[in-house]
Amino acid sequence: MTKITVVGSASMDLVVTSSIRPGAGETVLGESFKTVPGGKGANQAVAAARLGAEVTMIGCVGDDHLGKSILDNFKANGINTDYMGVIEGMESGTAHIILAEGDNSIVVVKAANDHVTPDHIDKAVDVIKASDIVLIQQEIPEETVVYVSELCGKYNVPLMINPAPARSVPQDVVEQASYITPNEHEADILFGKESLSDVLRRYPNKLIVTEGKKGVRYFDGKEEVVVSGYSVEAVDTTGAGDTFNGAFAVAIAEGMNIKDSLKFANRAASLSVTKFGAQGGMPTRSEVEESL
Ligand code: RIB
Numbered sequence: 001m002t003k004i005t006v007v008g009s010a011s012m013d014l015v016v017t018s019s020i021r022p023g024a025g026e027t028v029l030g031e032s033f034k035t036v037p038g039g040k041g042a043n044q045a046v047a048a049a050r051l052g053a054e055v056t057m058i059g060c061v062g063d064d065h066l067g068k069s070i071l072d073n074f075k076a077n078g079i080n081t082d083y084m085g086v087i088e089g090m091e092s093g094t095a096h097i098i099l100a101e102g103d104n105s106i107v108v109v110k111a112a113n114d115h116v117t118p119d120h121i122d123k124a125v126d127v128i129k130a131s132d133i134v135l136i137q138q139e140i141p142e143e144t145v146v147y148v149s150e151l152c153g154k155y156n157v158p159l160m161i162n163p164a165p166a167r168s169v170p171q172d173v174v175e176q177a178s179y180i181t182p183n184e185h186e187a188d189i190l191f192g193k194e195s196l197s198d199v200l201r202r203y204p205n206k207l208i209v210t211e212g213k214k215g216v217r218y219f220d221g222k223e224e225v226v227v228s229g230y231s232v233e234a235v236d237t238t239g240a241g242d243t244f245n246g247a248f249a250v251a252i253a254e255g256m257n258i259k260d261s262l263k264f265a266n267r268a269a270s271l272s273v274t275k276f277g278a279q280g281g282m283p284t285r286s287e288v289e290e291s292l
Contacts, residue, residue, distance in 0.1 A: 001054040002253040005131040006246075007121065007148050008041020009113040009139035010059045010074070010084070011093035012066040013238070013278055021100040036277040037073040038095050039113070040137040040164060043239045043278045047246025048135070049077045051268065052285045053253065056131075058124045059140070060085040060115040066092040067112065073279075083124040087112045093139070097238060104238050108139060108165070116140040118147040129155045132253040133178075135245060137162045142170070149173040160252070162245045163190060174203075179252070181245055183210045200224060205258055210244060216262050227262040230270035239278030244269040247288070267292050 018030035037046075041059055049055040057079050061067030063086050070092060074081045093113040098105045121128075121144060128134055128151055136148055136159065145161070149172065152159040158178040163169050166186045174180060174190070180203065182190055187209050191199045200207055200219040208218045215228040247268035251261035268288050275281030283291075 001052070002132045002250065003056070003130060004048045004053040004249055004253060005056045005058060005124075005127055005134045006041050006045040006048070007058045007116065007134060007136045007140070007144070008044065009039035009093055009110065009116070009137065010042035010057065010061055010070050011039030011095050011108065011113065011139075012036075012070060013038030013095045013097050015097040015099060015238075015277070018098060018100045021098060021105065034277070036280065037070055038239065038278040039070075039093055040139050040162070040242055042070065042074070043242030043282075044135050044137065044162070044246040044249070045074070045079050046077045046279045047243045047268065047272070047282045048250050049079050050282050050284050051247055051250045051288065053250045054080075056080040056083060056124075056127050058083040058116070058121065058127070060087050060112045060120065062086070062090040062092040062112040063088050064092055066094070083127060085115060085120055087115045090115065099236060099238070102234070104236070106238075110139060113139055114141060116144055118144055121147055121151070125151060128152070128157060131157050133158045133160055133249050135160045135162070135249050137164055138167045138169075139165065142167070146170055146173055149176045152176065158252075160245065160249050162241070164241060177206070179206055179208060179248070181208045181210060181248065183212070183241065197224060208248070208262065210241060215266060218258065218262075220258070225259065227259060227266060229266050232270045232274055234273040236276045236280070237273045239282070240269045240273050242278065243272035243282050246282075264288060264292070
């Protein structure tokens with residue numbers, strides 16, 4: 001079994017559905033409210049576990065009832081929680097999500113996720129060393145992203161960074177990573193005014209730019225390649241990017257080539273949006289394989 005370690009956020013998503021998105025100063029009546037597990041790190045861990053990887057999650061929750069549910073959810077998905085910290089007197093991370101007009105708006109309160117510090121990572125060096133790939137995002141402190149990148153460099157472990165939510169990434173981390181998976185907006189923040197084609201050429205087979213329904217774009221060393229997405233009836237797009245990242249990590253760690261890995265990841269992501277909740281529609285291995 002491939003060993004995947006995810007370093008990142010684990011939160012609870014508080015989701016309201018509404019036919020109208022309220023503007024500033026406006027109150028609207030919604031239709032439903034649900035509490036479901038989320039957080040980009042946790043979502044990517046669950047996506048990878050459902051697809052058959054042996055997954056360890058490194059993160060932190062608070063000592064509140066949400067933290068307990070978050071840990072229970074990891075266990076229910078077969079994820080190793082030995083390196084999950086429970087921070088005394090602290091709330092668990094939450095994401096406040098409005099699903100309206102076919103898309104989401106999200107406010108994240110990081111809370112315990114800010115305690116995923118280099119000191120916390122030090123407790124998990126052995127598991128990082130033994131990983132086939134490490135997956136990281138940006139809902140945790142930047143110094144931790146830098147530290148994990150250094151550890152991966154030191155121990156020669158491939159690192160996949162999903163630079164979401166949008167925040168610049170230190171150049172050393174960009175150079176150290178084996179794969180970087182921004183969406184178009186995040187790519188703009190990372191690489192500024194430079195044209196996307198030039199940036200893709202600078203990072204062949206490493207920079208993978210996701211373009212929503214259109215699919216993903218990368219440079220294979222000879223030409224720019226677009227791996228198309230799949231069109232489906234979307235119920236909730238929350239977590240589609242996380243499913244993509246978890247699935248891509250699984251496929252790459254199993255030794256699939258980049259193009260096939262991206263097809264696999266696109267398929268998994270397209271299935272994930274057909275159900276409610278970031279993790280609700282994340283497919284199993286056989287669901288992805290059958291639909292491919
Ligand atoms: O990527 C989707 C996730 O972003 C949600 O689950 C929410 O927790 C936010 O962090």
